[in-house]
Amino acid sequence: MNPRRTFLILIPYLWLLALFLVPFGIVFKISLSDTALAIPPYLPTLDLSTGWAGFREFLSELDFENYVWLTEDDLYWKAYLSSLQIAVFSTVLTLLVGFPIAYGMANAPDQWRPTLMMLVILPFWTSFLIRVYAWMGILSTEGFLNQFLLWTGIIAEPLTILNTNTAVYIGIVYTYLPFMILPIYATLEKLDASLLEAAEDLGCSRTSAFWLVTIPLSRPGVIAGCFLVFIPALGEFVIPSLLGGSGTLMIGKVLWEEFFSNRDWPVASAVAVVLLLLLIVPIILFQKHQEKQQEAEQ
Amino acid sequence: MSDPAPATGTGPSEFAPWKDPDAQPLIQFRNVTKRFGDFTAIDDLTVDIYAREFFALLGPSGCGKTTLMRMLGGFETPTEGTILLDGQDIGPVPPNRRAVNMMFQSYALFPHLTVRENIAFGLKRDKLPKDRIDARVEEMLRLVQLQKFASRKPHQISGGQRQRVALARSLAKAPKLLLLDEPLGALDKKLRTETQFELMEIQEKTGTTFVIVTHDQEEAMTVASRIAVMDHGRMVQVDTPDRIYETPNTTYVADFIGDVNLIEGNAAAHHEDGKVEIHWREGEPPIVGTPMGEVPDGTRCTFAIRPEKVAISKDHPEGSSNIVHGKVLDIAYLGNMSTYHVELPTGVIIKAQLANNRRIARRNITWEDEVWLSWTETAGVVLTG
Ligand SMILES: Nc1ncnc2c1ncn2[C@@H]1O[C@H](COP(=O)(O)OP(=O)(O)O)[C@@H](O)[C@H]1O
Ligand SMILES: [Mg+2]
Numbered sequence: 001m002n003p004r005r006t007f008l009i010l011i012p013y014l015w016l017l018a019l020f021l022v023p024f025g026i027v028f029k030i031s032l033s034d035t036a037l038a039i040p041p042y043l044p045t046l047d048l049s050t051g052w053a054g055f056r057e058f059l060s061e062l063d064f065e066n067y068v069w070l071t072e073d074d075l076y077w078k079a080y081l082s083s084l085q086i087a088v089f090s091t092v093l094t095l096l097v098g099f100p101i102a103y104g105m106a107n108a109p110d111q112w113r114p115t116l117m118m119l120v121i122l123p124f125w126t127s128f129l130i131r132v133y134a135w136m137g138i139l140s141t142e143g144f145l146n147q148f149l150l151w152t153g154i155i156a157e158p159l160t161i162l163n164t165n166t167a168v169y170i171g172i173v174y175t176y177l178p179f180m181i182l183p184i185y186a187t188l189e190k191l192d193a194s195l196l197e198a199a200e201d202l203g204c205s206r207t208s209a210f211w212l213v214t215i216p217l218s219r220p221g222v223i224a225g226c227f228l229v230f231i232p233a234l235g236e237f238v239i240p241s242l243l244g245g246s247g248t249l250m251i252g253k254v255l256w257e258e259f260f261s262n263r264d265w266p267v268a269s270a271v272a273v274v275l276l277l278l279l280i281v282p283i284i285l286f287q288k289h290q291e292k293q294q295e296a297e298q
Numbered sequence: 299m300s301d302p303a304p305a306t307g308t309g310p311s312e313f314a315p316w317k318d319p320d321a322q323p324l325i326q327f328r329n330v331t332k333r334f335g336d337f338t339a340i341d342d343l344t345v346d347i348y349a350r351e352f353f354a355l356l357g358p359s360g361c362g363k364t365t366l367m368r369m370l371g372g373f374e375t376p377t378e379g380t381i382l383l384d385g386q387d388i389g390p391v392p393p394n395r396r397a398v399n400m401m402f403q404s405y406a407l408f409p410h411l412t413v414r415e416n417i418a419f420g421l422k423r424d425k426l427p428k429d430r431i432d433a434r435v436e437e438m439l440r441l442v443q444l445q446k447f448a449s450r451k452p453h454q455i456s457g458g459q460r461q462r463v464a465l466a467r468s469l470a471k472a473p474k475l476l477l478l479d480e481p482l483g484a485l486d487k488k489l490r491t492e493t494q495f496e497l498m499e500i501q502e503k504t505g506t507t508f509v510i511v512t513h514d515q516e517e518a519m520t521v522a523s524r525i526a527v528m529d530h531g532r533m534v535q536v537d538t539p540d541r542i543y544e545t546p547n548t549t550y551v552a553d554f555i556g557d558v559n560l561i562e563g564n565a566a567a568h569h570e571d572g573k574v575e576i577h578w579r580e581g582e583p584p585i586v587g588t589p590m591g592e593v594p595d596g597t598r599c600t601f602a603i604r605p606e607k608v609a610i611s612k613d614h615p616e617g618s619s620n621i622v623h624g625k626v627l628d629i630a631y632l633g634n635m636s637t638y639h640v641e642l643p644t645g646v647i648i649k650a651q652l653a654n655n656r657r658i659a660r661r662n663i664t665w666e667d668e669v670w671l672s673w674t675e676t677a678g679v680v681l682t683g
């Protein structure tokens with residue numbers, strides 16, 4: 001192999017090392033440590049000046065205590081489970097909202113498509129936090145939504161939406177919708193219109209052609225979209241903190257509280273490592289799916 | 299260009315329902331016009347197609363062939379006029395309720411289904427019992443010789459096999475009418491010729507009426523019972539392959555099918571047997587040809603003659619009419635035959651074709667040779683259109 005190619009292959013590995021493996025190594029190390037009233041708030045810390053003996057002692061002080069702790073306090077597994085539930089449910093919701101939008105875009109006249117695409121991406125141009133705060137303004141008891149519904153007379157009492165799981169679902173669906181729409185749109189747009197004509201020619205109604213041809217052929221986009229929503233939603237922290245209530249239990253929030261309220265970095269790190277392990281499963285599945293997809297297209 | 303031998307009839311017992319005034323056509327186009335915006339894709343078309351015909355639509359790209367097929371399939375509705383199938387107006391009938399199946403130009407195979415599932419797709423829509431579907435699919439697989447590939451996906455088979463799957467899928471429902479839109483366009487020459495014969499065989503076996511689109515005139519000549527030559531949304535001539543070749547009704551048709559010499563001139567001096575003299579150059583004797591229609595004296599007309607009907611020799615041929623003298627400008631060697639480009643003193647170039655039944659060294663005509671060209675009075679046609 002020539003040096004230039006070696007160098008080119010090295011770049012992504014260095015990138016991975018610097019931005020993923022090293023931070024992960026640090027977090028993993030903290031998760032094996034003990035809390036301490038110190039800066040940083042854990043022990044042991046590695047002191048290279050003590051040499052080999054010091055390093056051995058450092059290693060001997062690391063243990064899996066914090067992981068054991070995670071299994072003892074049911075807060076954690078409940079939080080994982082509840083996160084999983086919220087992530088799955090909001091992924092399904094996002095799919096139900098996103099698919100029709102993507103379908104509409106793919107079937108819109110050619111000259112409209114760039115504009116529609118623009119509208120989908122447009123929200124990314126403002127800060128995510130500002131948009132979530134805007135939802136607080138919309139969903140609160142005196143918010144725009146309630147005012148509007150009261151004004152139309154549909155409801156007599158304001159609805160409590162903010163600080164409930166409903167608000168979290170709304171927030172997640174809103175935030176991650178483009179990640180669902182774009183891959184589905186990409187597959188639907190590629191779909192050869194003559195396939196639908198062929199289906200009709202062979203006796204399908206429009207509706208059955210949709211179910212027998214459009215849906216199966218949009219599957220790669222649907223799967224990609226679901227992963228792209230599910231993976232970040234599982235560890236989501238900002239949305240449940242700002243829109244969710246005290247009853248909203250999500251692992252991202254637990255993590256935040258362990259780090260900043262309890263200042264228990266080792267336990268927080270253990271929570272983070274387990275979350276990562278949980279995420280690795282869908283991420284690997286997603287990678288496999290993408291590879292298979294690419295092979296099929298060749 | 300090799301020269302398509304004009305096919306003669308369709309077999310010993312002549313099949314020619316279009317000659318029979320009592321025959322009921324399967325498809326009737328009645329003054330059908332199709333416009334896209336202010337562009338007219340099909341222009342006031344009237345034609346009858348009969349059951350068991352192998353009807354070929356031939357014409358340059360953009361002349362409306364696909365549009366015509368799509369109207370038959372139900373994917374486009376005529377702007378004006380009606381299309382009858384078995385005497386019934388099919389205008390309001392949606393594609394899924396027509397006894398018509400289409401083999402798409404792109405094949406349009408379902409990529410997520412196997413070969414077998416693709417073929418079964420239409421049968422399943424009819425809610426037939428499973429064993430009947432299976433039997434029919436097996437029959438179709440055997441017909442197109444794809445049994446071994448039944449569980450492959452379309453992207454796992456070759457282009458030729460895909461085309462056969464598409465054919466099997468469109469035949470599976472035993473439609474009254476099968477539409478084939480440039481079915482062999484993606485195949486190489488050899489596979490194409492084989493498939494043409496396969497198509498004809500299948501058509502004979504199943505008795506289905508085929509309408510085929512092609513822009514390959516040889517293909518049309520080979521497979522069709524009748525050919526419609528199209529130009530700008532009109533059918534210029536609808537006739538059997540041999541008549542299209544031998545007696546084109548316009549220079550457009552003559553020029554479109556095969557190689558042809560076209561000589562313009564003025565008609566004069568009708569002979570008693572209907573032949574006409576064409577004065578085409580000062581100082582040259584007139585050409586005598588057979589007119590295809592009324593050619594009054596003095597009309598501007600075109601004399602069309604196929605290169606293989608022009609004889610070439612070094613010695614003055616016998617006879618008195620249709621003999622010209624010139625010099626060999628170029629020789630195109632085509633293997634089985636050679637085309638000689640002969641320049642007359644007036645500058646006109648006439649092509650003559652000669653079968654190469656002698657070896658090259660034995661042939662005596664070469665570049666720059668002075669030669670005589672001649673043809674009989676019935677060899678060429680006189681066209682006014
Ligand atoms: N849906 C359509 N909208 C506008 N113009 C069309 C449409 N379909 C076909 N045409 C036009 O009609 C003409 C005939 O097209 P087509 O039937 O596809 O030709 P062919 O198959 O003979 O090449 C072309 O000029 C094409 O641009
Ligand atoms: Mg076409």
